[in-house]
Amino acid sequence: xxxxxxxxxxxxxxxxxxxxxxxxxxxxxxxxxxxxxxxxxxxxxxxxxxxxxxxxxxxxxxxxxxxxxxxxxxxxxxxxxxxxxxxxxxxxxxxxxxxxxxxxxxxxxxxxxxxxxxxxxxxxxxxxxxxxxxxxxxxxxxxxxxxxxxxxxxxxxxxxxxxxxxxxxxxxxxxxxxxxxxxxxxxxxxxxxxxxxxxxxxxxxxxxxxxxxxxxxxxxxx
Amino acid sequence: xxxxxxxxxxxxxxxxxxxxxxxxxxxxxxxxxxxxxxxxxxxxxxxxxxxxxxxxxxxxxxxxxxxxxxxxxxxxxxxxxxxxxxxxxxxxxxxxxxxxxxxxxxxxxxxxxxxxxxxxxxxxxxxxxxxxxxxxxxxxxxxxxxxxxxxxxxxxxxxxxxxxxxxxxxxxxxxxxxxxxxxxxxxxxxxxxxxxxxxxxxxxxxxxxxxxxxxxxxxxxxxxxxxxxxxxxxxxxxxxxxxxxxxxxxxxxxxxxxxxxxxxxxxxxxxxxxxxxxxxxxxxxxxxxxxxxxxxxxxxxxxxxxxxxxxxxxxxxxxxxxxxxxxxxxxxxxxxxxxxxxxxxxxxxxxxxxxxxxxxxxxxxxxxxxxxxxxxxxxxxxxxxxxxxxxxxxxxxxxxxxxxxxxxxxxxxxxxxxxxxxxxxxxxxxxxxxxxxxxxxxxxxxxxxxxxxxxxxxxxxxxxxxxxxxxxxxxxxxxxxxxxxxxxxxxxxxxxxxxxxxxxxxxxxxxxxxxxxxxxxxxxxxxxxxxxxxxxxxxxxxxxxxxxxxxxxxxxxxxxxxxxxxxxxxxxxxxxxxxxxxxxxxxxxxxxxxxxxxxxxxxxxxxxxxxxxxxxxxxxxxxxxxxxxxxxxxxxxxxxxxxxxxxxxxxxxxxxx
Numbered sequence: 001x002x003x004x005x006x007x008x009x010x011x012x013x014x015x016x017x018x019x020x021x022x023x024x025x026x027x028x029x030x031x032x033x034x035x036x037x038x039x040x041x042x043x044x045x046x047x048x049x050x051x052x053x054x055x056x057x058x059x060x061x062x063x064x065x066x067x068x069x070x071x072x073x074x075x076x077x078x079x080x081x082x083x084x085x086x087x088x089x090x091x092x093x094x095x096x097x098x099x100x101x102x103x104x105x106x107x108x109x110x111x112x113x114x115x116x117x118x119x120x121x122x123x124x125x126x127x128x129x130x131x132x133x134x135x136x137x138x139x140x141x142x143x144x145x146x147x148x149x150x151x152x153x154x155x156x157x158x159x160x161x162x163x164x165x166x167x168x169x170x171x172x173x174x175x176x177x178x179x180x181x182x183x184x185x186x187x188x189x190x191x192x193x194x195x196x197x198x199x200x201x202x203x204x205x206x207x208x209x210x211x212x213x214x215x216x217x218x219x220x221x222x
Numbered sequence: 223x224x225x226x227x228x229x230x231x232x233x234x235x236x237x238x239x240x241x242x243x244x245x246x247x248x249x250x251x252x253x254x255x256x257x258x259x260x261x262x263x264x265x266x267x268x269x270x271x272x273x274x275x276x277x278x279x280x281x282x283x284x285x286x287x288x289x290x291x292x293x294x295x296x297x298x299x300x301x302x303x304x305x306x307x308x309x310x311x312x313x314x315x316x317x318x319x320x321x322x323x324x325x326x327x328x329x330x331x332x333x334x335x336x337x338x339x340x341x342x343x344x345x346x347x348x349x350x351x352x353x354x355x356x357x358x359x360x361x362x363x364x365x366x367x368x369x370x371x372x373x374x375x376x377x378x379x380x381x382x383x384x385x386x387x388x389x390x391x392x393x394x395x396x397x398x399x400x401x402x403x404x405x406x407x408x409x410x411x412x413x414x415x416x417x418x419x420x421x422x423x424x425x426x427x428x429x430x431x432x433x434x435x436x437x438x439x440x441x442x443x444x445x446x447x448x449x450x451x452x453x454x455x456x457x458x459x460x461x462x463x464x465x466x467x468x469x470x471x472x473x474x475x476x477x478x479x480x481x482x483x484x485x486x487x488x489x490x491x492x493x494x495x496x497x498x499x500x501x502x503x504x505x506x507x508x509x510x511x512x513x514x515x516x517x518x519x520x521x522x523x524x525x526x527x528x529x530x531x532x533x534x535x536x537x538x539x540x541x542x543x544x545x546x547x548x549x550x551x552x553x554x555x556x557x558x559x560x561x562x563x564x565x566x567x568x569x570x571x572x573x574x575x576x577x578x579x580x581x582x583x584x585x586x587x588x589x590x591x592x593x594x595x596x597x598x599x600x601x602x603x604x605x606x607x608x609x610x611x612x613x614x615x616x617x618x619x620x621x622x623x624x625x626x627x628x629x630x631x632x633x634x635x636x637x638x639x640x641x642x643x644x645x646x647x648x649x650x651x652x653x654x655x656x657x658x659x660x661x662x663x664x665x666x667x668x669x670x671x672x673x674x675x676x677x678x679x680x681x682x683x684x685x686x687x688x689x690x691x692x693x694x695x696x697x698x699x700x701x702x703x704x705x706x707x708x709x710x711x712x713x714x715x716x717x718x719x720x721x722x723x724x725x726x727x728x729x730x731x732x733x734x735x736x737x738x739x740x741x742x743x744x745x746x747x748x749x750x751x752x753x754x755x756x757x758x759x760x761x762x763x764x765x766x767x768x769x770x771x772x773x774x775x776x777x778x779x780x781x782x783x784x785x786x787x788x789x790x791x792x793x794x795x796x797x798x799x800x801x802x803x804x805x806x807x808x809x810x811x812x813x814x815x816x817x818x819x820x821x822x823x824x825x826x827x828x829x830x831x832x833x834x835x836x837x838x839x840x841x842x843x844x845x846x847x848x849x850x851x852x853x854x855x856x857x858x859x860x861x862x863x864x865x866x867x868x869x870x871x872x873x874x875x876x877x878x879x
Contacts, residue, residue, distance in 0.1 A: 027623050045676070049707035056734050060756045112740040112798065120797030120827070128825035193817060200834065201814040204681055206861045207835040210630045210854055211680025217634055 017219045020212055129153055155186025622868060629864040633856035648840040651823050655808050655830025656844045658781060659689070664697040666780035667773055671795065672702055672709040674787030678812060679712060684851045685810045685832055686785050688841040690720050695845075698780075699769045703733040703754070705742065705791055710734045710758045726759070727767040734758030743798040747776040747805070777804030784809045789818045800827050810838070 022037035062080060065073040082104060088097040131146035132138050138146065158179055167173040223232045224247050231242035238247055258267040259282050266277035273283050552560050648656075662668065670690070674682045693700055702713035710732050717730055724730050733754045736742040746753035750773055756763055764770040772778060776799050784807065786792040792809055800807045800822075806829055809819050813834025822828045832841055835858055838851045 027620075041677075045708065048711075052707040052710070052735055053737065055761075056756070056758065057737055060761055108741055109739070112744055116740065116744075116794075116797030116801065120801040121793070124801075124825045124827055125821060128821070196817050197814070200816045202865060203834055203836065203858075203862060204813040206626075206630065206865065207681040207684065207813065207854065207858060208678070209626075210634070210835075210857045210861065211684065213631050213857075214634055214854075215680070222635065 013219045017216055020216060151182075151185065152189035155182050155184075156189050157186065158183040159186040159190065625864055625868070626861060629861040630857050633860055634853075638856040648844060649837060651820070651828075651831035651833075652837050652840045653830075653844070654823075655689075655810070655832055656692070656841060658806070658808055658829045659692050659696060659698075662693075662696055662698055662780055666696075666698050667769065667778065668693055668698045668700050668781045668783065669776075669779040670700055670702045670713070670783045670785065671791075672704045672713040672785050673706060673791040673795075674709070674712070674785060674812070675706060676708050676712065678787035681812055681835060682785055682787055683712075683716060684835045684854055685812070685838045686716055687720065687850050688838055688845055689783060689785075689810050689832065690716060691847075692841075692845055693783075694721055699729055701731045701733055701769060701773075701779075703746070704735055705739060705794070707735050714759070727757075728769055731764075731767050731769050732758035733764070740794050740798050743794050747799040747802050750774055750776075750778075776802060779805075781806050781808060784811070786811045786815060789815055792819055796822055796827055813837075 019037045019040065022033045025031055026034040062076055062083075066076050066080070082101040085097045085101045088094040129150065131150055133143045133147045133150065135143040137143075161179075161183065167176060224235060224237055225232055226240035226243060226245055226247060228245040229240060229243045231240055233241050233247060239245065240247055257270055259270050259272065260267055261275035261278060261280055261282060263280035264275060264278040266275055268276050268282060274281050552558050670686075670693070672686070690700070700717070702710065702717065704710050704713065714732055717724075721730060734757065736746060736753050738745070738753075742753055750764070750770075754764060757767065764773075776782065782795070782799065782805060784792055784795045786795070786809060792811060792815060795809075796807065799805055807827065808830040809822075809828050810832040811819055811834075813836070816831070816833035819828060819831050819833065823831045832838055835851060835854050839848070839855045839858075842848045842851045
């Protein structure tokens with residue numbers, strides 16, 4: 001992107017450059033310029049989302065078909081009615097009408113989330129945790145990797161297992177100490193996982209910083 | 223609603239008592255109901271013949287009630303009449319006491335029960351004369367008439383007594399000497415009647431003989447529920463002392479009769495009287511055991527319990543007191559020249575906290591806790607914590623910002639050559655992603671989901687570019703879709719930049735925004751027409767585009783690529799679309815999502831993963847055309863290295879500040 005000419009892209013580039021500097025001013029301290037940039041971002045995002053939803057959803061998929069062929073698209077009156085009931089939330093005395101739509105939304109969303117969680121996450125992950133640690137079958141390195149995965153998974157679960165025996169001697173005491181040690185190992189696994197979350201998040205934000213600096217250099221014609 | 227007359231609380235209809243204060247809300251019903259007697263305590267109905275309540279055991283009839291037929295209609299009260307005739311069935315101690323007192327002859331009834339002095343007579347509650355006179359004679363009820371008649375009789379009696387004999391002191395009642403403590407009770411009496419011995423030893427013996435015994439007087443709840451016998455007879459039955467002496471008004475001490483004063487001076491014997499013979503015969507086992515025990519023996523306390531005993535508080539030792547002669551002489555001030563003057567400092571100084579004595583060999587953690595407590599007590603000043611100044615701390619932050627900023631900026635400014643990212647082997651998930659795309663046949667329909675917000679575009683564009691480039695190079699027909707409203711515009715911009723010239727509708731189509739999150743994705747997976755009917759740019763029906771021919775559900779796409787910047791969106795795709803059979807998913811996500819998506823890659827639910835700019839650079843290297851993302855690599859590597867060093871230095875030398 002160059003700086004020659006006064007086309008909309010160039011003007012937009014300079015506006016973006018200025019807004020980026022306003023956001024960077026937060027490094028000094030919170031200030032009105034930074035607030036201006038943040039409010040602009042929120043306002044533009046909300047306005048853009050409304051325009052998209054209005055054009056692609058309300059007009060194209062709801063109002064348009066109803067106006068074109070009401071008899072064929074009579075079923076669309078149901079979502080239209082539910083949507084209008086949501087507007088009753090603006091009036092405190094009639095707000096309970098909106099609960100019908102909210103109940104429908106939350107009920108369908110919860111059912112889909114539970115079903116998807118069971119079939120898409122819980123069961124596949126359980127299957128994936130049943131790993132072979134036999135080197136002759138999966139190879140030495142893979143067996144070591146699988147062993148660490150199994151130990152770490154079970155240890156992480158044991159860390160959140162808060163009940164147990166108070167016995168300090170005998171087989172029960174030995175078992176309790178063993179489980180406690182395993183749970184300690186699981187805690188270290190959790191700490192490593194949280195460290196990985198932090199590290200990858202930091203990489204992501206450094207990438208964002210580099211992308212923004214690169215954009216500014218391009219605006220400046222570097 | 224019934225409102226409580228006491229506290230005003232509203233109670234439900236039919237309530238008998240207030241829910242708040244317990245006060246009765248309805249008037250109490252009559253005690254007698256049609257041949258039944260209602261218990262004043264629990265309210266249960268009992269037959270009239272019952273003396274006690276069959277439910278709670280409360281007495282229904284007074285103990286001393288005398289049948290009306292036995293009451294004389296005229297004449298003195300029966301108690302006065304029969305004062306000297308102790309009946310054998312009279313079972314209270316008053317009878318025995320009267321018998322004891324009456325050894326020298328029963329006292330005269332008039333002397334005992336008639337008011338002795340004019341002062342006592344004046345204590346009779348009398349209505350004012352003017353009030354009584356104002357009431358016509360015929361309107362006066364019978365009760366008041368009988369009262370008035372009785373008062374007149376007594377006044378006449380007092381007048382006669384004053385005329386006949388001058389007022390004397392209260393006649394002294396002979397009290398046996400053993401009652402006054404001068405003499406022990408006659409043992410022969412206890413021997414003669416052992417069952418009465420405990421009764422005679424009771425201190426109630428000191429009560430005056432005139433005072434009636436503790437008679438349980440039945441109190442009727444309401445006036446109209448009184449028993450059927452005549453009220454006049456009741457008043458006649460009452461002894462004189464009860465009529466003229468209200469209990470609340472005690473006579474002053476000087477008015478007390480001599481016998482009462484002597485009775486007050488009676489003190490209990492210092493030694494308990496010897497037990498009766500019949501009591502001596504009773505052998506109590508615990509008494510036998512106590513004979514051999516001289517002193518209590520301390521039980522053995524287990525060590526753990528002994529360890530929990532709190533440390534004894536040792537008061538600070540008082541300084542030795544020096545005699546005044548040896549004390550220093552005050553040299554200054556107004557007290558100069560005096561010895562033994564208290565120091566001013568000692569008067570205003572805060573006394574030291576008591577120290578705790580040392581307990582040896584306490585086997586548990588109590589020592590540690592006590593040492594902490596002692597430390598807290600004895601520490602004179604709080605520990606000094608070095609708090610860096612605000613300016614200095616801010617300077618450190620500025621230094622950190624500057625270093626990171628320069629590490630990201632300098633490689634871009636000086637245009638460092640791309641680092642050889644291909645030298646280390648590419649991660650397997652990146653290679654798998656590449657292999658999946660590489661294995662797609664030409665003209666394969668591929669769905670790409672742009673599920674990231676504009677603020678993530680800086681990183682996600684770097685991730686999306688090599689993937690879209692690879693798909694274009696493979697000749698795949700790409701359709702883009704998004705779960706966020708801004709996604710379609712971002713996808714359109716990137717594809718326009720990458721593809722250059724292309725045939726919209728044949729090589730590429732923008733399906734736009736799908737609302738409903740999980741529900742929208744589920745509809746998209748089961749039937750494309752349910753979720754998307756019109757494309758994004760021109761708003762035409764999907765059927766009008768050649769690319770969309772034969773595409774009805776999610777499994778019709780050869781590959782679904784998810785470009786996600788948030789963990790929730792990647793989970794929606796995996797759970798709602800990836801769980802259906804025949805759907806192949808691959809994810810190119812932000813670097814921060816790698817811990818989220820790797821378990822799904824390892825479980826086989828994702829066929830390939832690209833996480834962040836570093837892995838996108840690997841993907842570009844696999845493509846053999848390093849350009850956009852690879853130029854990020856020097857700045858990315860240097861900034862990450864600097865951040866790593868800062869974190870390491872902070873952990874080693876920061877001291878937690």
